[in-house]
Amino acid sequence: MTVTEDRAETAPKAEVGQARRRKEDQRLITGRTKWTDNIQLPGMLHLAMVRSPFAHARITNIDVEAAKASPNVVSVLTGADVADEQGGLPNAWPITPDQVTPNHPSIAVDRVTFAGEIVAVVVARSAAAARDAVELVDVDYEELPAALDLKEAAEDKVLAHPDLGTNKSALWVFDSETAGSGSGVDAAIEAARDGGIVIEREYRQQRLIPAFMEPRSCVVDPTGDQIVVWTATQIPHILRFLMAAVLGYPESKIRVIAPDVGGGFGGKLQTTPEEWITFMAARRLGKPCKYTESRSESLIAAHHGRDQWQKLTLSAEKDGTVTGLKVELLADLGSYVALMGGGVPVLGAFMYNSIYKFPAYQFNCQTVLTNKTWTDAYRGAGRPEATFAIERIMDELAAEVGVDPMAIREQNWITHEEFPFTSVAGLEYDSGNYEAATEKAKKMFGYDALRAEQEQRRASEDPVQLGIGISTFTEMCGLAPSRILGALDYGAGGWEHASVRMLPTGKVEVLTGSSAHGQGHETAWSQIVADRLGVPFEDVEVLHGDTQIAHKGMDTYGSRSLVVGGEAVIKAADKVIEKAKVIAAHLLEASVDDLEFSGGRFGVKGTDQGLAMAEIALATFAAHNLPDGVEASLDSDATFDPVSFSYPHGTHLCAVEIDTETGAVAMRKYVAVDDIGTIVNPLIVEGQVHGGLVQGIAQALWEEAVHDDAGTLVSASFVDYLVPTAADTISFDTAHTTSPSTTNTLGTKGVGEAGCIASTPAVVNAVVDAIRHFGVNDVQMPCTPARVYKAIHQQDQGGETPTPGGAAPHFDEADVADRSAGATDGAAAQAGDHQ
């Protein structure tokens, strides 16, 4: 008895679930961060890029003499110089066998395909000298017509790559009838046309920019046996593999290090021309080379996100029970097919049906090449688009049926008794409880009271109207089961690797292939391992982001780190325990079966004899007394490949106030109740949710990448591209319900993207809800005052007293009418931001 009592006292209280402060933060916030750009090497040279001002042009001549003669310039490289060695930047995910994929040179050779593409590279002894010399490179272009508008490009009016003969890259189709996971959608729609409800809508996913805090930077040191690459990337392991594969250099001779990385949001899930160029320059010159981009280079040339037209047809019975959903997407790839490329919209293919019981479903995605910056993953990648579309059109269905939008959801969603549930897209949702999350959210939100206030404002024709937006979302995260990725023709697997090393002093080193760039892996992994091995939190050191230390991995994206990478860590820790158990039994002269492991101590049942993990680690190190045939090591590796995705869900409620006289949108209240399964660290989760919410709200209200009619990105600075600050948002009320995932040990689900996926439709639904009585059923994102005002007055052509254009330039018809029109629309957004 006493023994167990002591045990209870000494047993550390569970780390998982504690709101630990992030152990990495003290260093990160006290100026001891090691960004790639901080790296200084002896004799290091600096790169600067000459970029095309034209969206589409033939390069007729490049005169580099003046630049070469400029002080401290070592070399100037053009596409012609490296044409033979540079190969093409990879597309890891050809979504169809016949995908049309233009070759993607890191330096344009004879033709530029978007404004900002690199045409020459200056290498100099200082960054300043390189930038100065860039201005001396004289490039002659022969302008070509540019394919800019997505819809026109889809009609092949102007070709982004004339040699390819078409802008259509690939058509990807999922049909529940052919897949056997549901019935035919066209039949359902036809049936609904007679007596039922058919709702057809087209939504716009504007072009966004990941806008990570740390601009991209890359340092390559070729002076050792191995070429060492430091780069601000989310994917050091994938980069190493692809550099070797594309540049024909032995993988064993390349070491990639992702030091502290300042955010990515998908924007650093890429192999970039800049990385390729720095690598080639360093190899040619035999000296360390560094390239760090400017902010506007980052906004112009780092990949963009979203940019889709979403055509939806929803069929339902008269009472609002959904019978079918057909999705037709146009996705803008930009001028090249990026690393994930067309795979991004395809990641949404299984999510449009969301939490609703559609018997029939069809998804068609046409990817299109244009002469704009190439697009790729941006926080949520495919799933925010899906969630936005379905949550918007469910509101439209509610309006059509004439019921509360929450009622239409309750009528159609999967109830908690029905889990595990196989969706019409063929995915098995392991767990969830939409009723519970919604109940909690409505209580926190004061749903009924706000609805009442809305009624009252409608009645009193209050110039400030209230709108309530709902988003009951789910997402698939934890990328990804390798089998599924294989079935989708993705170029790699979705496993993750981890190692746990027991040091003689009892300290623990955890190596993870999932390389963090701000998520707090060091802290969360330490909590998990501390619990697993029963060692103090402080004794666990998490190492990552260097292919020489954490040699295997699939890196960090798609909310996969905890559910895949974390599970690998657990499996490795369990192997350590198994190895230790044998040695403990030997040292305790007991049978393995008589041992019990708890609180970091192997005890012999029914006695007070036992050995702590640290003691066994030391004994193993000494190796003086090990059982025959047992290795003198407790260190263990594990590679975990998930059997399925994890499906976090939640209910987000948003209330906005709209000044119907100015179109200004002000957030009134935001409630987010997320079910992300077991929570390892509530503090980190809170941070992820808040950041995600702001990013999703920003798409709804502020952010848009705008190109002018010549294809120049006119939102190429943070003056015009409106990343919100804390001052622009409100305080969020967040809470959680918990239905543990059944597909991993801890029951965790991903949280990295949840907030970003759920919030956008909640906000836009609220905006539309506030002004629906003006006959409005959509406002295009970002919902700037100009667009809201235009929507309100679409019937009465600007109201009795139209605003004089001169007094409010952003209200000019032209600006407002042409929603893709350049900076003037940006100006509208600014005005909105300044309300």
Place this chain on the structure above:
Amino acid sequence: MELTHTFTVPASIETTWSAFNDIESVAGCFPGAVVTGVDGDDFTGTCKVKLGPVAMVYNGTGTFVEKNEEAKRFVVNAKGKDKRGNGTAGALVTATMTDVGGATEVNVLTELTITGKPAQFGRGVIEDISNKLLGQFVACLEKTVNDGPPEAAEVLTDAAAPVPDDGAGAAGPAAADETATSSDPVASSAASGSAAPAAPTPIRPVPNRQHTADDSLDLGATVLPILARTYGAQALAGLGLLALLIWWIRRD
């Protein structure tokens, strides 16, 4: 981007037509522009433009692609490239003249294509700028038509008058709007003043003083009344404060 402007020159259509055919004097009237060579219907020239911190020198060529004496219409196609790689500018200008009771109404249709940094940072205000430029252009043109060739600098000297003491007061949104077309001094000085909060142009209390020295056109200065209008209160507050400061410094 298409721009349309109409202005009236107080001279007979013939005088105006001939004036317009003297490309040097016409181009010389365009702020920042210098014609370096004329060969029949072709001409070469440079145009210096400053947009806040971005300074461009467009070297380019132009051609009269059409000269229609009867219809009193000519079409000029001009293309220029910044010698520091900051982008290109092209303009297809169609000018048509009609007699309106002795005076001449000139209708100018410009198809403007701008690439690179100026397009990135300045596109939102190009239309407003071009209106202001045309104001200067016409003023100069009137001189040309009435009393022969001008000194290109003259126009800018106007634009570069020092800040009047009432600079602050005159710079409300309405005032800025009106100054953008008429009263240049306040416009440009107000402009440079409000640079600090509103635009990338660094604070230079009396920037245009320098501009009289070099013959470049400071779009920063030209743009700022418009920016002040777009960016609203904060900008103007800052501007008021600055102008007041300048006035105060000047006094003693």
